[in-house]
Amino acid sequence: MDFYKELSLLMEEEGVSDIPLPDIMVGNKLKKLLSEADIQVKVVLLSQTEHQQVVADEQTIVELFLETTEETDILIAAGTGTIHDIRTFCRI
Secondary structure (H helix, E strand, C coil): CCHHHHHHHHHHHCCCCEEEEECHHHHHHHHHHHHHCCCEEEEECCCCCCCCCCCCCHHHHHHHHHHCCCCCCCCCCCCCHHHHHHHHHHCC
16 A cells, blocks of 8 residues: 555544645645545645745745634645745644
């Protein structure tokens, strides 16, 4: 069984039902697999600078907070270390 399938099964077992996902490539694969397990998923693409970089600043953190609802059970970061740092800060 591959990682994504195992992750979707684990999340289903744990009752995770709402997940915003950053990063379009990995996010879309996870979204497809988790949606097949009846887990509601939202892909969040964080704003980039003119140099196509995501910056871990107040504006980006607020952006992720605004995309996160009370029903969100978990945040998964798919991307660079910066995206993981932002997810860690916004963890609920």
